[in-house]
Amino acid sequence: MASSLSLTPFxxxxxxxxSPPSSSSLPRSGRKPAAGVRSEMKIYKGTRIRExxxxxxxxxxxxxxxxxxxxxxxxxxxxxxxxxxxxxSQAKADLRLKIHHLQQDPLEHFCQENPxxxxxxxxED
Amino acid sequence: MAxxxxxxxxxxSLNSISTPSKSHLGFNQLLYSSGKKTRRATHISCSxxxxxxxxxxxxxxxxxxKSTFMRRLTSVFGGAAEPPKGGNPDSxxxxxxxxxxxxxxxxxxxxxxxxxxxxxxxxxxxxNDFDLMYEQVKAVKEGIAVDKxxxxxxxxxxxxxxxxxxxxxxxxxxxxxxxxARVRELLDFSIYLDISPEVKFAWKIQRDMAExxxxxxxxxxxxxxxxxxxxxxxxxxxxxxxxxxxxxxxQLIPDDEGKVLRxxxxxxxxxxxxxxxxxxxxxxxxxxVPCGRKLTCSYPGIKFAYGPETYFGHEVSVLEMxxxxxxxxxxxxxxxxLSNISTKFYGEVTQQMLKHADFPGSNNGTGLFQTxxxxxxxxxxxxxxxxxxxxxxxxxxx
Numbered sequence: 206m207a208s209s210l211s212l213t214p215f216x217x218x219x220x221x222x223x224s225p226p227s228s229s230s231l232p233r234s235g236r237k238p239a240a241g242v243r244s245e246m247k248i249y250k251g252t253r254i255r256e257x258x259x260x261x262x263x264x265x266x267x268x269x270x271x272x273x274x275x276x277x278x279x280x281x282x283x284x285x286x287x288x289x290x291x292x293x294s295q296a297k298a299d300l301r302l303k304i305h306h307l308q309q310d311p312l313e314h315f316c317q318e319n320p321x322x323x324x325x326x327x328x329e330d
Numbered sequence: 331m332a333x334x335x336x337x338x339x340x341x342x343s344l345n346s347i348s349t350p351s352k353s354h355l356g357f358n359q360l361l362y363s364s365g366k367k368t369r370r371a372t373h374i375s376c377s378x379x380x381x382x383x384x385x386x387x388x389x390x391x392x393x394x395x396k397s398t399f400m401r402r403l404t405s406v407f408g409g410a411a412e413p414p415k416g417g418n419p420d421s422x423x424x425x426x427x428x429x430x431x432x433x434x435x436x437x438x439x440x441x442x443x444x445x446x447x448x449x450x451x452x453x454x455x456x457x458n459d460f461d462l463m464y465e466q467v468k469a470v471k472e473g474i475a476v477d478k479x480x481x482x483x484x485x486x487x488x489x490x491x492x493x494x495x496x497x498x499x500x501x502x503x504x505x506x507x508x509x510x511a512r513v514r515e516l517l518d519f520s521i522y523l524d525i526s527p528e529v530k531f532a533w534k535i536q537r538d539m540a541e542x543x544x545x546x547x548x549x550x551x552x553x554x555x556x557x558x559x560x561x562x563x564x565x566x567x568x569x570x571x572x573x574x575x576x577x578x579x580x581q582l583i584p585d586d587e588g589k590v591l592r593x594x595x596x597x598x599x600x601x602x603x604x605x606x607x608x609x610x611x612x613x614x615x616x617x618x619v620p621c622g623r624k625l626t627c628s629y630p631g632i633k634f635a636y637g638p639e640t641y642f643g644h645e646v647s648v649l650e651m652x653x654x655x656x657x658x659x660x661x662x663x664x665x666x667x668l669s670n671i672s673t674k675f676y677g678e679v680t681q682q683m684l685k686h687a688d689f690p691g692s693n694n695g696t697g698l699f700q701t702x703x704x705x706x707x708x709x710x711x712x713x714x715x716x717x718x719x720x721x722x723x724x725x726x727x728x
Contacts (some may be wrong), residue, residue, distance in 0.1 A: 251419075274555070286555075289442065289486075292442070314416050
Protein backbone atom coordinates (compact mmCIF):
# COMPACT_ATOMS: atom_id res chain seq x y z
CA MET A 206 0.00 0.00 0.00
CA ALA A 207 1.60 3.24 -1.12
CA SER A 208 2.22 5.96 1.39
CA SER A 209 0.01 8.44 -0.37
CA LEU A 210 -0.28 10.24 2.92
CA SER A 211 2.64 12.50 2.22
CA LEU A 212 3.20 14.52 5.32
CA THR A 213 6.65 15.58 6.46
CA PRO A 214 9.35 13.07 5.53
CA PHE A 215 8.68 10.15 7.72
CA UNK A 216 11.74 8.47 9.01
CA UNK A 217 11.11 5.78 11.55
CA UNK A 218 14.59 4.41 11.46
CA UNK A 219 15.29 3.21 14.97
CA UNK A 220 18.16 5.03 16.50
CA UNK A 221 20.04 4.60 19.76
CA UNK A 222 18.59 6.37 22.73
CA UNK A 223 21.21 9.01 23.03
CA SER A 224 22.90 9.06 19.71
CA PRO A 225 25.96 11.21 19.08
CA PRO A 226 25.15 14.65 17.67
CA SER A 227 26.32 13.84 14.16
CA SER A 228 23.32 11.63 13.39
CA SER A 229 21.07 14.57 12.74
CA SER A 230 19.37 13.07 9.69
CA LEU A 231 16.08 12.64 11.54
CA PRO A 232 13.31 15.19 11.16
CA ARG A 233 13.24 17.90 13.78
CA SER A 234 9.98 18.96 15.32
CA GLY A 235 10.42 22.50 14.01
CA ARG A 236 11.86 24.35 16.96
CA LYS A 237 14.56 26.94 16.54
CA PRO A 238 17.10 25.77 13.96
CA ALA A 239 20.43 24.39 15.07
CA ALA A 240 23.44 26.39 13.98
CA GLY A 241 24.02 24.23 10.92
CA VAL A 242 22.83 20.66 10.78
CA ARG A 243 26.26 19.18 11.33
CA SER A 244 28.06 17.74 14.29
CA GLU A 245 29.30 21.19 15.35
CA MET A 246 26.90 22.87 17.72
CA LYS A 247 26.97 26.37 19.07
CA ILE A 248 26.68 26.17 22.80
CA TYR A 249 27.58 28.47 25.62
CA LYS A 250 30.97 28.14 27.24
CA GLY A 251 29.39 27.48 30.63
CA THR A 252 27.44 24.57 29.21
CA ARG A 253 30.50 23.18 27.49
CA ILE A 254 32.37 23.32 30.77
CA ARG A 255 29.53 21.48 32.52
CA GLU A 256 29.62 18.81 29.84
CA UNK A 257 33.37 18.35 30.19
CA UNK A 258 33.10 18.25 33.93
CA UNK A 259 30.54 15.48 33.77
CA UNK A 260 32.74 13.52 31.38
CA UNK A 261 35.64 13.74 33.81
CA UNK A 262 33.41 12.79 36.72
CA UNK A 263 32.22 9.67 34.96
CA UNK A 264 35.76 8.50 34.39
CA UNK A 265 36.78 9.34 37.92
CA UNK A 266 33.79 7.71 39.57
CA UNK A 267 34.10 4.51 37.53
CA UNK A 268 37.71 4.23 38.68
CA UNK A 269 36.66 4.87 42.28
CA UNK A 270 33.91 2.26 42.10
CA UNK A 271 36.25 -0.36 40.69
CA UNK A 272 38.70 0.33 43.48
CA UNK A 273 36.14 0.31 46.31
CA UNK A 274 34.42 -2.81 45.02
CA UNK A 275 37.74 -4.53 44.52
CA UNK A 276 38.10 -4.49 48.28
CA UNK A 277 34.59 -5.76 49.08
CA UNK A 278 31.99 -6.28 46.39
CA UNK A 279 29.12 -6.69 48.83
CA UNK A 280 29.80 -3.57 50.87
CA UNK A 281 27.52 -0.55 51.05
CA UNK A 282 30.43 1.56 49.81
CA UNK A 283 30.54 -0.48 46.64
CA UNK A 284 26.86 -0.06 45.77
CA UNK A 285 26.96 3.66 46.60
CA UNK A 286 29.99 4.07 44.35
CA UNK A 287 28.22 2.48 41.39
CA UNK A 288 25.08 4.49 42.16
CA UNK A 289 27.17 7.64 41.81
CA UNK A 290 28.44 6.40 38.46
CA UNK A 291 24.84 5.92 37.36
CA UNK A 292 23.87 9.38 38.58
CA UNK A 293 26.59 11.22 36.67
CA SER A 294 26.17 9.04 33.58
CA GLN A 295 22.50 9.91 33.49
CA ALA A 296 23.23 13.60 34.15
CA LYS A 297 25.64 13.66 31.23
CA ALA A 298 23.16 11.92 28.96
CA ASP A 299 20.41 14.34 29.98
CA LEU A 300 22.62 17.31 29.24
CA ARG A 301 23.54 15.90 25.84
CA LEU A 302 19.85 15.33 25.09
CA LYS A 303 19.07 18.92 25.96
CA ILE A 304 21.89 20.42 23.95
CA HIS A 305 21.95 18.21 20.89
CA HIS A 306 18.37 17.08 20.46
CA LEU A 307 16.15 19.61 22.11
CA GLN A 308 18.07 22.85 21.52
CA GLN A 309 17.45 23.76 25.14
CA ASP A 310 20.79 24.92 26.42
CA PRO A 311 20.38 25.21 30.21
CA LEU A 312 22.08 28.59 30.15
CA GLU A 313 19.86 29.91 27.36
CA HIS A 314 17.74 32.24 29.44
CA PHE A 315 20.56 33.38 31.72
CA CYS A 316 22.78 34.18 28.75
CA GLN A 317 20.11 36.15 26.96
CA GLU A 318 19.92 38.36 30.04
CA ASN A 319 23.67 38.44 30.71
CA PRO A 320 25.44 37.99 27.36
CA UNK A 321 28.64 39.62 28.53
CA UNK A 322 29.56 37.08 31.23
CA UNK A 323 32.37 34.65 30.56
CA UNK A 324 30.05 31.66 30.86
CA UNK A 325 28.00 33.01 27.99
CA UNK A 326 30.64 33.17 25.33
CA UNK A 327 29.59 31.11 22.36
CA UNK A 328 31.63 27.99 22.00
CA GLU A 329 32.03 26.53 18.54
CA ASP A 330 33.69 23.21 17.88
CA MET B 331 -18.27 24.99 49.49
CA ALA B 332 -18.15 24.47 45.74
CA UNK B 333 -21.26 26.58 45.26
CA UNK B 334 -19.78 29.54 47.07
CA UNK B 335 -16.71 29.35 44.91
CA UNK B 336 -18.80 29.87 41.82
CA UNK B 337 -20.61 32.84 43.36
CA UNK B 338 -17.42 34.55 44.48
CA UNK B 339 -15.94 34.31 41.03
CA UNK B 340 -18.99 35.78 39.39
CA UNK B 341 -19.03 38.72 41.75
CA UNK B 342 -15.41 39.39 40.93
CA SER B 343 -16.10 39.47 37.24
CA LEU B 344 -19.05 41.81 37.80
CA ASN B 345 -16.72 44.22 39.56
CA SER B 346 -14.20 44.04 36.79
CA ILE B 347 -16.64 45.32 34.23
CA SER B 348 -18.57 47.83 36.28
CA THR B 349 -17.11 50.92 34.65
CA PRO B 350 -19.50 53.81 33.97
CA SER B 351 -19.08 53.66 30.21
CA LYS B 352 -20.15 50.02 29.97
CA SER B 353 -23.81 49.15 29.81
CA HIS B 354 -25.16 47.18 32.69
CA LEU B 355 -25.24 43.47 32.07
CA GLY B 356 -27.55 41.25 34.02
CA PHE B 357 -26.30 38.22 35.91
CA ASN B 358 -27.55 35.66 33.41
CA GLN B 359 -26.30 37.62 30.43
CA LEU B 360 -22.84 37.58 31.94
CA LEU B 361 -22.80 33.84 31.74
CA TYR B 362 -24.22 33.34 28.30
CA SER B 363 -23.43 36.27 26.04
CA SER B 364 -20.38 36.17 23.86
CA GLY B 365 -18.66 39.46 24.68
CA LYS B 366 -15.02 39.58 25.64
CA LYS B 367 -15.70 40.20 29.32
CA THR B 368 -18.17 37.35 29.40
CA ARG B 369 -15.67 34.95 27.98
CA ARG B 370 -13.38 35.82 30.83
CA ALA B 371 -16.16 35.20 33.34
CA THR B 372 -17.02 31.77 31.99
CA HIS B 373 -13.35 30.88 31.77
CA ILE B 374 -12.84 31.66 35.44
CA SER B 375 -15.87 29.74 36.63
CA CYS B 376 -14.97 26.65 34.62
CA SER B 377 -11.25 26.41 35.20
CA UNK B 378 -9.58 24.41 37.89
CA UNK B 379 -7.70 27.50 39.03
CA UNK B 380 -9.52 27.99 42.29
CA UNK B 381 -9.84 24.30 42.82
CA UNK B 382 -7.58 21.34 43.14
CA UNK B 383 -4.89 20.40 40.70
CA UNK B 384 -4.83 16.96 39.06
CA UNK B 385 -1.77 15.02 40.20
CA UNK B 386 -0.08 12.31 38.14
CA UNK B 387 2.71 10.07 39.39
CA UNK B 388 5.30 8.47 37.13
CA UNK B 389 7.79 5.95 38.43
CA UNK B 390 10.85 5.55 36.23
CA UNK B 391 14.52 4.82 36.73
CA UNK B 392 15.79 6.95 33.91
CA UNK B 393 16.45 10.37 35.30
CA UNK B 394 13.81 13.03 35.53
CA UNK B 395 11.97 15.49 33.45
CA LYS B 396 13.91 14.86 30.31
CA SER B 397 12.33 11.51 29.70
CA THR B 398 10.55 11.23 26.42
CA PHE B 399 7.42 10.13 28.24
CA MET B 400 7.11 13.53 29.89
CA ARG B 401 7.63 15.31 26.64
CA ARG B 402 4.98 13.26 24.90
CA LEU B 403 2.58 13.86 27.75
CA THR B 404 3.02 17.63 27.81
CA SER B 405 2.78 17.66 24.02
CA VAL B 406 -0.68 16.07 24.15
CA PHE B 407 -1.82 19.05 26.16
CA GLY B 408 -0.19 21.43 23.73
CA GLY B 409 2.93 23.47 24.09
CA ALA B 410 6.47 22.42 24.69
CA ALA B 411 7.70 21.79 28.19
CA GLU B 412 10.63 23.94 29.18
CA PRO B 413 12.71 24.55 32.27
CA PRO B 414 11.59 27.53 34.33
CA LYS B 415 12.98 30.68 32.77
CA GLY B 416 15.47 32.71 34.71
CA GLY B 417 15.91 30.12 37.43
CA ASN B 418 18.60 27.65 38.34
CA PRO B 419 19.97 26.22 35.07
CA ASP B 420 20.28 22.85 36.77
CA SER B 421 16.62 22.75 37.74
CA UNK B 422 14.92 19.47 36.87
CA UNK B 423 11.50 21.06 36.54
CA UNK B 424 9.61 21.37 33.26
CA UNK B 425 6.75 23.78 32.71
CA UNK B 426 4.27 24.09 29.87
CA UNK B 427 0.90 25.85 29.63
CA UNK B 428 -1.09 23.18 31.38
CA UNK B 429 1.48 21.03 33.09
CA UNK B 430 4.34 21.23 35.52
CA UNK B 431 6.64 18.24 35.91
CA UNK B 432 8.84 17.97 38.96
CA UNK B 433 11.61 15.51 39.69
CA UNK B 434 11.30 13.68 42.98
CA UNK B 435 15.09 13.67 43.38
CA UNK B 436 14.46 17.22 44.59
CA UNK B 437 13.24 15.61 47.82
CA UNK B 438 16.55 13.95 48.60
CA UNK B 439 17.24 14.47 52.27
CA UNK B 440 20.87 13.49 51.71
CA UNK B 441 23.03 15.00 49.02
CA UNK B 442 25.70 12.98 47.24
CA UNK B 443 28.22 13.38 50.05
CA UNK B 444 25.63 12.63 52.69
CA UNK B 445 24.65 9.43 50.95
CA UNK B 446 28.27 8.40 50.64
CA UNK B 447 28.78 8.95 54.37
CA UNK B 448 25.71 7.01 55.35
CA UNK B 449 26.31 4.30 52.76
CA UNK B 450 22.89 4.63 51.08
CA UNK B 451 22.04 4.87 47.42
CA UNK B 452 19.54 7.35 45.96
CA UNK B 453 17.14 4.41 45.63
CA UNK B 454 17.00 3.97 49.39
CA UNK B 455 14.02 5.64 51.08
CA UNK B 456 16.39 6.80 53.81
CA UNK B 457 17.86 9.26 51.32
CA ASN B 458 14.50 10.92 50.69
CA ASP B 459 12.26 13.24 52.70
CA PHE B 460 8.79 11.78 52.24
CA ASP B 461 7.25 14.13 54.80
CA LEU B 462 8.25 17.15 52.72
CA MET B 463 7.21 15.41 49.50
CA TYR B 464 3.76 14.72 50.95
CA GLU B 465 3.37 18.24 52.38
CA GLN B 466 4.30 19.96 49.16
CA VAL B 467 2.40 17.74 46.75
CA LYS B 468 -0.67 18.11 48.98
CA ALA B 469 -0.25 21.89 49.01
CA VAL B 470 0.08 22.14 45.24
CA LYS B 471 -2.93 19.90 44.83
CA GLU B 472 -4.91 22.28 46.98
CA GLY B 473 -3.83 25.30 44.98
CA ILE B 474 -1.01 26.60 47.16
CA ALA B 475 2.39 27.48 45.67
CA VAL B 476 5.43 25.95 47.34
CA ASP B 477 9.17 26.58 47.57
CA LYS B 478 10.55 23.27 46.44
CA UNK B 479 14.22 22.35 46.93
CA UNK B 480 16.34 21.61 43.89
CA UNK B 481 18.66 18.62 43.78
CA UNK B 482 21.52 19.44 41.45
CA UNK B 483 22.56 16.29 39.56
CA UNK B 484 25.75 17.90 38.33
CA UNK B 485 27.18 19.07 41.66
CA UNK B 486 25.35 16.52 43.79
CA UNK B 487 24.25 19.28 46.16
CA UNK B 488 20.87 20.54 47.26
CA UNK B 489 20.39 24.02 45.78
CA UNK B 490 18.15 26.87 47.00
CA UNK B 491 14.46 26.25 46.34
CA UNK B 492 12.39 27.30 43.34
CA UNK B 493 8.78 28.41 43.45
CA UNK B 494 6.27 25.92 42.09
CA UNK B 495 2.88 27.40 41.31
CA UNK B 496 -0.08 25.02 41.13
CA UNK B 497 -0.66 24.02 37.51
CA UNK B 498 -3.70 22.30 36.06
CA UNK B 499 -1.74 19.07 35.77
CA UNK B 500 1.01 18.35 38.23
CA UNK B 501 3.28 15.46 37.36
CA UNK B 502 5.65 14.02 39.93
CA UNK B 503 8.28 11.89 38.32
CA UNK B 504 11.08 9.86 39.82
CA UNK B 505 12.02 6.78 41.75
CA UNK B 506 9.46 6.91 44.57
CA UNK B 507 6.16 8.54 43.56
CA UNK B 508 4.16 5.61 44.95
CA UNK B 509 6.38 4.55 47.81
CA UNK B 510 4.78 6.60 50.56
CA ALA B 511 1.12 5.73 51.19
CA ARG B 512 0.13 9.35 51.88
CA VAL B 513 1.60 10.54 48.58
CA ARG B 514 -0.09 7.63 46.80
CA GLU B 515 -3.45 8.85 48.06
CA LEU B 516 -2.86 12.22 46.41
CA LEU B 517 -2.31 10.75 42.97
CA ASP B 518 -5.23 10.93 40.55
CA PHE B 519 -3.40 8.59 38.22
CA SER B 520 -0.14 6.70 38.42
CA ILE B 521 2.14 5.04 35.90
CA TYR B 522 5.08 2.69 36.32
CA LEU B 523 7.64 2.26 33.57
CA ASP B 524 8.92 -1.29 33.91
CA ILE B 525 12.03 -1.95 31.85
CA SER B 526 13.20 -5.55 31.73
CA PRO B 527 16.85 -6.28 32.64
CA GLU B 528 17.86 -7.14 29.07
CA VAL B 529 16.40 -3.95 27.64
CA LYS B 530 17.81 -1.87 30.51
CA PHE B 531 21.25 -3.26 29.78
CA ALA B 532 20.91 -2.56 26.06
CA TRP B 533 19.75 1.01 26.67
CA LYS B 534 22.50 1.74 29.14
CA ILE B 535 25.05 0.43 26.68
CA GLN B 536 23.68 2.80 24.07
CA ARG B 537 23.77 5.60 26.60
CA ASP B 538 27.22 5.03 28.05
CA MET B 539 29.47 3.16 25.65
CA ALA B 540 30.67 6.35 23.99
CA GLU B 541 31.82 7.73 27.34
CA UNK B 542 35.46 7.58 28.29
CA UNK B 543 35.72 5.51 31.41
CA UNK B 544 32.83 3.23 30.62
CA UNK B 545 33.03 -0.30 29.29
CA UNK B 546 30.64 -3.21 29.08
CA UNK B 547 31.93 -4.37 32.46
CA UNK B 548 31.40 -1.06 34.21
CA UNK B 549 27.90 -0.70 32.77
CA UNK B 550 27.03 -4.21 33.88
CA UNK B 551 28.59 -3.71 37.32
CA UNK B 552 26.61 -0.52 37.87
CA UNK B 553 23.31 -2.23 37.06
CA UNK B 554 24.17 -5.23 39.26
CA UNK B 555 25.20 -3.11 42.22
CA UNK B 556 21.98 -1.11 42.15
CA UNK B 557 19.74 -4.11 41.65
CA UNK B 558 19.20 -5.12 45.32
CA UNK B 559 18.00 -1.63 46.29
CA UNK B 560 15.98 -1.36 43.10
CA UNK B 561 14.23 -4.67 43.77
CA UNK B 562 13.59 -3.80 47.39
CA UNK B 563 12.35 -0.23 47.09
CA UNK B 564 11.42 0.68 43.53
CA UNK B 565 10.03 -2.41 41.86
CA UNK B 566 7.29 -3.11 44.45
CA UNK B 567 5.61 0.18 43.50
CA UNK B 568 4.30 -1.33 40.31
CA UNK B 569 1.51 -3.10 42.13
CA UNK B 570 0.03 0.30 42.99
CA UNK B 571 0.18 1.78 39.49
CA UNK B 572 -2.99 2.36 37.48
CA UNK B 573 -1.01 1.70 34.32
CA UNK B 574 2.26 -0.15 33.83
CA UNK B 575 4.26 0.06 30.65
CA UNK B 576 6.39 -3.04 30.48
CA UNK B 577 9.28 -3.04 28.01
CA UNK B 578 10.68 -6.42 27.03
CA UNK B 579 12.84 -7.89 24.29
CA UNK B 580 10.99 -8.91 21.15
CA GLN B 581 9.67 -12.41 20.63
CA LEU B 582 9.49 -12.00 16.86
CA ILE B 583 13.17 -12.49 16.13
CA PRO B 584 16.34 -13.18 18.08
CA ASP B 585 17.47 -9.65 18.93
CA ASP B 586 19.93 -8.97 21.67
CA GLU B 587 20.50 -5.33 20.92
CA GLY B 588 17.22 -4.16 22.34
CA LYS B 589 16.30 -2.52 19.07
CA VAL B 590 13.05 -4.38 18.47
CA LEU B 591 10.82 -4.26 21.51
CA ARG B 592 7.79 -5.98 22.90
CA UNK B 593 5.80 -3.48 24.94
CA UNK B 594 2.86 -4.29 27.19
CA UNK B 595 0.39 -1.70 28.44
CA UNK B 596 -1.09 -3.12 31.63
CA UNK B 597 -4.21 -1.19 32.63
CA UNK B 598 -5.99 -1.61 35.93
CA UNK B 599 -9.73 -2.14 35.75
CA UNK B 600 -12.08 -0.12 37.89
CA UNK B 601 -10.00 3.05 38.09
CA UNK B 602 -12.19 6.15 38.22
CA UNK B 603 -12.19 8.17 34.98
CA UNK B 604 -9.93 5.61 33.27
CA UNK B 605 -11.34 3.36 30.54
CA UNK B 606 -8.71 0.91 29.33
CA UNK B 607 -7.79 0.81 25.66
CA UNK B 608 -8.95 -2.32 23.85
CA UNK B 609 -8.73 -4.16 20.59
CA UNK B 610 -11.91 -5.18 18.76
CA UNK B 611 -13.90 -6.61 21.65
CA UNK B 612 -13.52 -5.43 25.21
CA UNK B 613 -12.77 -8.17 27.70
CA UNK B 614 -12.05 -10.85 25.15
CA UNK B 615 -8.65 -12.27 24.19
CA UNK B 616 -7.26 -11.22 20.85
CA UNK B 617 -4.16 -11.94 18.87
CA UNK B 618 -3.72 -9.68 15.88
CA VAL B 619 -1.15 -9.43 13.13
CA PRO B 620 -2.13 -6.38 11.07
CA CYS B 621 0.29 -7.21 8.27
CA GLY B 622 -1.32 -9.07 5.40
CA ARG B 623 -3.34 -8.26 2.32
CA LYS B 624 -4.35 -4.74 3.27
CA LEU B 625 -1.14 -3.71 4.96
CA THR B 626 2.38 -4.59 3.97
CA CYS B 627 4.80 -4.42 6.86
CA SER B 628 8.54 -4.48 6.72
CA TYR B 629 10.63 -6.95 8.67
CA PRO B 630 10.18 -8.08 11.43
CA GLY B 631 6.56 -6.99 11.30
CA ILE B 632 4.07 -6.11 14.00
CA LYS B 633 2.06 -8.32 16.32
CA PHE B 634 -0.60 -7.26 18.79
CA ALA B 635 -2.25 -9.05 21.67
CA TYR B 636 -5.03 -7.99 24.00
CA GLY B 637 -6.76 -9.67 26.87
CA PRO B 638 -7.76 -9.71 30.52
CA GLU B 639 -5.20 -10.79 33.09
CA THR B 640 -4.49 -10.61 36.77
CA TYR B 641 -1.64 -8.47 38.02
CA PHE B 642 -0.67 -8.56 41.69
CA GLY B 643 -4.18 -9.59 42.57
CA HIS B 644 -5.87 -6.92 40.45
CA GLU B 645 -8.01 -7.33 37.37
CA VAL B 646 -6.19 -5.75 34.45
CA SER B 647 -6.47 -5.47 30.70
CA VAL B 648 -3.27 -5.84 28.75
CA LEU B 649 -2.60 -4.46 25.30
CA GLU B 650 0.67 -5.61 23.81
CA MET B 651 2.66 -4.63 20.74
CA UNK B 652 5.68 -6.49 19.48
CA UNK B 653 7.70 -5.13 16.56
CA UNK B 654 8.02 -1.77 14.96
CA UNK B 655 6.40 0.69 12.60
CA UNK B 656 8.31 1.54 9.50
CA UNK B 657 5.80 3.65 7.65
CA UNK B 658 3.10 6.15 8.33
CA UNK B 659 0.32 4.00 6.96
CA UNK B 660 1.18 1.18 9.36
CA UNK B 661 0.68 3.51 12.27
CA UNK B 662 -2.60 4.92 10.97
CA UNK B 663 -3.89 1.42 10.25
CA UNK B 664 -3.12 0.30 13.78
CA UNK B 665 -4.62 3.43 15.30
CA UNK B 666 -7.85 2.92 13.38
CA UNK B 667 -8.32 -0.50 14.95
CA LEU B 668 -7.78 0.50 18.58
CA SER B 669 -10.73 1.51 20.75
CA ASN B 670 -11.06 3.75 23.78
CA ILE B 671 -7.91 5.67 22.90
CA SER B 672 -9.53 9.00 23.84
CA THR B 673 -8.46 10.85 20.73
CA LYS B 674 -10.28 14.02 19.73
CA PHE B 675 -9.98 13.29 16.05
CA TYR B 676 -9.05 10.42 13.79
CA GLY B 677 -5.30 10.19 13.42
CA GLU B 678 -4.43 12.09 16.59
CA VAL B 679 -2.16 9.33 17.88
CA THR B 680 -0.35 9.22 14.56
CA GLN B 681 -0.03 12.99 14.54
CA GLN B 682 1.47 13.02 18.02
CA MET B 683 3.91 10.26 17.11
CA LEU B 684 4.96 12.14 13.98
CA LYS B 685 5.48 15.31 15.96
CA HIS B 686 8.14 13.55 17.93
CA ALA B 687 9.48 11.18 15.33
CA ASP B 688 13.01 11.93 16.52
CA PHE B 689 12.30 10.79 20.07
CA PRO B 690 13.36 7.30 20.99
CA GLY B 691 10.55 4.79 20.80
CA SER B 692 8.72 6.58 18.01
CA ASN B 693 8.62 3.47 15.91
CA ASN B 694 7.49 0.97 18.52
CA GLY B 695 5.16 0.28 21.40
CA THR B 696 6.97 2.54 23.86
CA GLY B 697 6.14 5.67 21.87
CA LEU B 698 2.69 4.39 20.95
CA PHE B 699 1.66 3.50 24.50
CA GLN B 700 3.23 6.58 26.04
CA THR B 701 1.23 8.69 23.60
CA UNK B 702 -1.95 6.76 24.34
CA UNK B 703 -1.42 7.10 28.10
CA UNK B 704 -0.96 10.82 27.52
CA UNK B 705 -4.35 10.95 25.79
CA UNK B 706 -5.96 8.91 28.59
CA UNK B 707 -4.58 11.38 31.11
CA UNK B 708 -6.04 14.25 29.13
CA UNK B 709 -9.36 12.43 29.13
CA UNK B 710 -9.09 11.81 32.88
CA UNK B 711 -8.31 15.46 33.49
CA UNK B 712 -11.28 16.64 31.45
CA UNK B 713 -13.60 14.26 33.26
CA UNK B 714 -12.38 15.45 36.65
CA UNK B 715 -12.85 19.10 35.69
CA UNK B 716 -16.29 18.38 34.26
CA UNK B 717 -17.33 16.63 37.45
CA UNK B 718 -16.26 19.64 39.52
CA UNK B 719 -18.26 22.06 37.37
CA UNK B 720 -21.28 19.77 37.43
CA UNK B 721 -21.42 19.69 41.22
CA UNK B 722 -22.03 23.43 41.79
CA UNK B 723 -24.49 23.61 38.87
CA UNK B 724 -26.45 20.78 40.44
CA UNK B 725 -26.52 22.66 43.71
CA UNK B 726 -27.78 25.90 42.13
CA UNK B 727 -30.61 24.04 40.44
CA UNK B 728 -31.75 22.59 43.76
